[in-house]
Amino acid sequence: MNRAIRAVALSTAALSLAALPTNGHAASTTGALMVTHVRPNTSGADVSGSRQLNLNGEYFVIKNVTTRTVNTGGYVPDISTNSYGRALPSYNLPAGAKAYVHTGSGTNHRDSSGWHHIYRGYARHVLPNDGRSRNPDLRLKKPGSPDNNTSTGSISPCNWGNAADGTTYAC
Template identity: 80%
Template structure:
């Protein structure tokens, strides 16, 4: 009987702990958004006969780590090995949601599977495939930060060496 009461008490305590809110990955960022994955090298050749191919196959993934919707407008993707350029466009990313941020063009949207897609509008590949003399380091910076290869304003970062074809790297 005592054993059954003790087992019930332990089960109740375990359920109480499981019901507590989890911070998930929020501890690894100081902002509302964080990088979770990057695919710097789209599948196949980048160019053929002078034309860029599969530009949207190059992307990174961001996650809203808050309990409210976050506007992605103004967050700055900055790469230490080059100047990446444009701040993210305005898009309301729901609480806890993830979005693919594609290099190429398209209409920002949520697809039928529930994935969000944001497009940067480049006509060429911009994420480096080769490490060269500097290892690529993609940083997501708070709105208003400069794309200047410095760590100032960084909220989250992702690093890879030489990127294999069609490989997605976890941050």
């Protein structure tokens, strides 16, 4: 009788675990870095006249998932819907640390709250806001991978659909 009770308890536990909700956009990685969040649509207008506004309000967040410092240089952010271009600049991200990767310009640094900031140096907004006609998919690729809108070399994906103004999405 004791075995029967144990078997029922184990099968009930297994079914309970299987029923837990999962996030369809869950972040995953097969490398040292993982994309954890993205803010593709900065708060407010992107452009006033011909001037780009708040470029650094558009960003994604990466996390070092290793137990060692990882240099971000050469990792390629690639978007399935356009050419995103430049590989990340060289920056030593400590083990377990997260970094905001901003679209605009600035000096790579760690702020007083312990957050790391890496800047891409673009003079325009590059993350797509509108996912109605396409499904934006930001992928972080291994160093040396091409920015060619394919998943080849991907280590961590994130997608968001239609981006609300100033909203940060978990991957």
